[in-house]
Amino acid sequence: MARKALVYIADLTHTGPVISSNVHPLASGLLGAMLLRELPELVEVEVFKYPQDLSKAIERRIPSIVGFSNYSWNCNLSYEYARRIKKASPSTIVIFGGPNYGLVHDEIAWFWERYPLIDFYIVKEGEVALVELVRALDEVNYEALRLKQNRVRLGNCHYWWEDELVEGDVLPRIRDLGELPSPYLMGLMDKFFDGTLSPMVHTTRGCPFKCTFCTEGATYYNKVAQRVELEDELRYIAQRIGKVPDLFVSDANFGMFRQDLEKARTIHLIQQEYGWPKRLVVSTGKNQKERVVNVASMLDGALNVAASLQSTDEKVLENIKRSNISIDALNTMRQETGEAEADTFTEIILGLPGDSLEAHVNTLRDVVDADMGIIRMYQLILLPQTELNTPDTRDSFLMKTKHRFMPRSFGRYALLGETFTAVESEEICVENNSLSFNDYVECRELDMTVEIIHNGGTYSELRGVCEWLGVAWFDFLMTFFRVRRSQSKSIALFYDSFRDETIEGIFETREDLDAYFRKNLDEVLDLEGSTNEMANAKVRAFFELQDEIQEVLFQQIEEIVLGKKDDMTAFELQAQTLKEKIQKQFFDP
Numbered sequence: 001m002a003r004k005a006l007v008y009i010a011d012l013t014h015t016g017p018v019i020s021s022n023v024h025p026l027a028s029g030l031l032g033a034m035l036l037r038e039l040p041e042l043v044e045v046e047v048f049k050y051p052q053d054l055s056k057a058i059e060r061r062i063p064s065i066v067g068f069s070n071y072s073w074n075c076n077l078s079y080e081y082a083r084r085i086k087k088a089s090p091s092t093i094v095i096f097g098g099p100n101y102g103l104v105h106d107e108i109a110w111f112w113e114r115y116p117l118i119d120f121y122i123v124k125e126g127e128v129a130l131v132e133l134v135r136a137l138d139e140v141n142y143e144a145l146r147l148k149q150n151r152v153r154l155g156n157c158h159y160w161w162e163d164e165l166v167e168g169d170v171l172p173r174i175r176d177l178g179e180l181p182s183p184y185l186m187g188l189m190d191k192f193f194d195g196t197l198s199p200m201v202h203t204t205r206g207c208p209f210k211c212t213f214c215t216e217g218a219t220y221y222n223k224v225a226q227r228v229e230l231e232d233e234l235r236y237i238a239q240r241i242g243k244v245p246d247l248f249v250s251d252a253n254f255g256m257f258r259q260d261l262e263k264a265r266t267i268h269l270i271q272q273e274y275g276w277p278k279r280l281v282v283s284t285g286k287n288q289k290e291r292v293v294n295v296a297s298m299l300d301g302a303l304n305v306a307a308s309l310q311s312t313d314e315k316v317l318e319n320i321k322r323s324n325i326s327i328d329a330l331n332t333m334r335q336e337t338g339e340a341e342a343d344t345f346t347e348i349i350l351g352l353p354g355d356s357l358e359a360h361v362n363t364l365r366d367v368v369d370a371d372m373g374i375i376r377m378y379q380l381i382l383l384p385q386t387e388l389n390t391p392d393t394r395d396s397f398l399m400k401t402k403h404r405f406m407p408r409s410f411g412r413y414a415l416l417g418e419t420f421t422a423v424e425s426e427e428i429c430v431e432n433n434s435l436s437f438n439d440y441v442e443c444r445e446l447d448m449t450v451e452i453i454h455n456g457g458t459y460s461e462l463r464g465v466c467e468w469l470g471v472a473w474f475d476f477l478m479t480f481f482r483v484r485r486s487q488s489k490s491i492a493l494f495y496d497s498f499r500d501e502t503i504e505g506i507f508e509t510r511e512d513l514d515a516y517f518r519k520n521l522d523e524v525l526d527l528e529g530s531t532n533e534m535a536n537a538k539v540r541a542f543f544e545l546q547d548e549i550q551e552v553l554f555q556q557i558e559e560i561v562l563g564k565k566d567d568m569t570a571f572e573l574q575a576q577t578l579k580e581k582i583q584k585q586f587f588d589p
Helices: 026-038 051-060 075-088 105-114 127-139 144-149 231-238 259-274 289-297 314-319 327-339 357-370 391-396 437-454 460-469 473-482 489-504 510-519 521-525 533-544 546-562 568-587
Strands: 005-010 043-048 065-069 093-097 120-122 157-160 165-167 246-249 279-281 305-310 344-350 374-379 400-415 418-431
Touching: 005 026, 005 051, 005 127, 026 043, 026 065, 026 127, 043 051, 051 075, 051 400, 065 075, 065 127, 075 093, 075 400, 075 418, 093 127, 105 165, 120 127, 127 144, 127 157, 231 259, 259 289, 289 305, 305 357, 344 357, 344 437, 357 374, 357 437, 357 473, 374 437, 400 510, 400 521, 418 437, 418 510, 418 521, 437 473, 437 489, 437 533, 437 546, 460 473, 460 546, 473 546, 489 533, 489 546, 510 521, 533 546
Parallel strands: 005 043, 005 065, 065 093, 093 120, 246 279, 305 344, 344 374
Antiparallel strands: 120 157, 157 165, 400 418
16 A cells, blocks of 8 residues: 655744734644545645644654645745745645735736745635645646646646646535534644644635625625534534633624524533633624624623724725624614623724725724724735735725734744744735825824723723713814823823834835844844834833823813813812822722
């Protein structure tokens, strides 16, 4: 009997300052499980997450095939491993797959020019495509060159040969996810129960929405495939999970479909039996709010309900092919999720086509007034395989971009006696035909203001006073924002520093960023803080500027009180009492 081909499948995470992606490698596990079920006589498979684990395995035995999941947060790390594997073993076949790949020809050609050592790329769904690719490679004795020379076209498979892209037909999507083998029940994921990584399961694939900034907005993904039978897998995980509290679910709209009620009942059953999961980390549905709230109520407060609005400006929403639930519906959802003991949060994106300073301010006003909990304020990232990233869309909205370090995604690694570094970057939009660069920076300062004063509820008592005085909380925030450089030298310097970091932390090109990383290697790798200027600013504000910030905020309250004509003495007395209460509770040693 012929020796089985050794296949390594890696979903690598950076482990520099912290673990960048702290979840089980579900996609790689699904690929490995499919190979073992369909080709048990041909392959032996091992799945990897940590670079150090992969290094040890390669030093023991170099595989016939090594596959890498390709996301924006691990692409360069994976390629640096591929480079060294190819150097040591040119016959090893390197396969990449995942969404961090081009959508149009120019993007795809650029990818192959930048990463020429990759032998094959699996696009779209990978399970069936990888099985067919491995079967074809087995027929040519794992000599990739023979397969390429014959220009064999395989479903969902691309490769570059003689300055030309060779691509197979698009395979039909998997309709019933329950037909896929479970990598957990097959034991492929056992080594990832290490007390650090959180398990991830899949319940759906696809999204009915067509958002142009998202990879799942493509027509290919618009039909949603479901998986309902979860009990055996969740019980297997619960018996091995230890003290890790979270369960991640790869679902773009959990709670929106009728099948989600059955899934929630299964999760609740596991909660009752094992006291886990404590938290369910998943994107909740964009509509069907009653069903989302109902699902949340079944999970004992484990599910945080998200309002992923991105913007509330109608023109922006039209440009990105998105529709949102109304603000009135948001208010209703907030009230109902509170009754269900579920936390809520809101997501918005700065820099979408049609965005402007006015539109961003109004979006923030809408979500603050709706009181949907924490506001997560993102910048627009131009992701491969999205409509927004195509040249036509970029040109249509005069989008100008810069490149920045991806937070937590860099580090120093070792393989086969060689030490090397890798860093990931992302391209963000900092200007378009309705948003100037100066306005973009102004919006970032406003976002930071919301982050340090609104998020986290540090000043919730002040918010209560504002409500009592009939002053909108967002107007109160905007008052602070307008005087941020005139009331305190320390606060002014704080905003100046944040502005400088915002501007200096972005680069014209990916090559400029790479050059900076190589020149300042030790400084970046040994960074005690974060490469994210918002996170750094929040830490400084909380630990270094609380006295100055609260003085300005209380001065604002006093000015509001003094502006009242009726019962001024009572207002002043209660404002002073509140100030003393907050001082004692939060700031006095």
